[in-house]
Amino acid sequence: MSAIPPSKGLPKCTRTTVIDHIFRRKYNLTLTQTIVLSYLLMLKNWSIFMDGYYILTTNKIADDLILGTKTVEASFTQLKKLGLIETKLFKVDDWYSNANFRAVRITKLGKEYNLSHPKPKEHQLILELQKENADFKIKNAQLERKNRTLIMEMEAIEKKPTTPKKLEAEKSLENRGDTNITHKGKM
Numbered sequence: 001m002s003a004i005p006p007s008k009g010l011p012k013c014t015r016t017t018v019i020d021h022i023f024r025r026k027y028n029l030t031l032t033q034t035i036v037l038s039y040l041l042m043l044k045n046w047s048i049f050m051d052g053y054y055i056l057t058t059n060k061i062a063d064d065l066i067l068g069t070k071t072v073e074a075s076f077t078q079l080k081k082l083g084l085i086e087t088k089l090f091k092v093d094d095w096y097s098n099a100n101f102r103a104v105r106i107t108k109l110g111k112e113y114n115l116s117h118p119k120p121k122e123h124q125l126i127l128e129l130q131k132e133n134a135d136f137k138i139k140n141a142q143l144e145r146k147n148r149t150l151i152m153e154m155e156a157i158e159k160k161p162t163t164p165k166k167l168e169a170e171k172s173l174e175n176r177g178d179t180n181i182t183h184k185g186k187m
Contacts (some may be wrong), residue, residue, distance in 0.1 A: 020114040027082050036075040037064055037084060041115055046123055053103030058096055070079065083112035 007085060017038045020127045043054035062069045081084045084107055089100035122186075 018115050023113045028086065029078070029082075030075075032071060033075045033078055036061065036067075036072060037079055037113060038115070039108065040079075040085060041106060041110070043104065043115055050092075050103060051092065053059055053086075053105045055090055055092060055101050055103045057101060072159060079110070082109070083107055135152065 017035050019031075019034055019038065023029075024031075029037070040054075043056065047054040047056055049055075058069050058072050061072045076085070076087065076135045080087060086105045086107060088103050088105070091100050095101070117130070170173070
């Protein structure tokens, strides 16, 4: 069996495909349709972008996914019927052809597809760290409120007018402090 060469002159695609089984069941997609959609979601990493659409050829998809062009076209038809993608024809001036090329845009529904691929232990650690982070945010907010309250109390104390009794109390404290220091110094 010989390897299928990639399309010439076009950027390479991503090498991995993530299958979102929940999404697949929700829209009753075949495995092939799911793989094509996953591939289309990765276009932003390497495809030509024009007016909100990513430009690519059926042959490019067929080569990259090792599928027949009719299979790719059938997948596109179903994905469009389900409202997961939209297509439009564009002429690409940089390419030496006068032909129009298909461009694809993933719809809001199509973007619900989950491309993340967490591993169980890592995913659990991420969840724990997210909870810990949320707890720290709550504690930080509480400390900031407490700090603001203390600052306001300190400012209020500093703004209070000094009364003769208060001045006497302060002097008394200062004198006590001086005598304690003097006694300590003599010992």
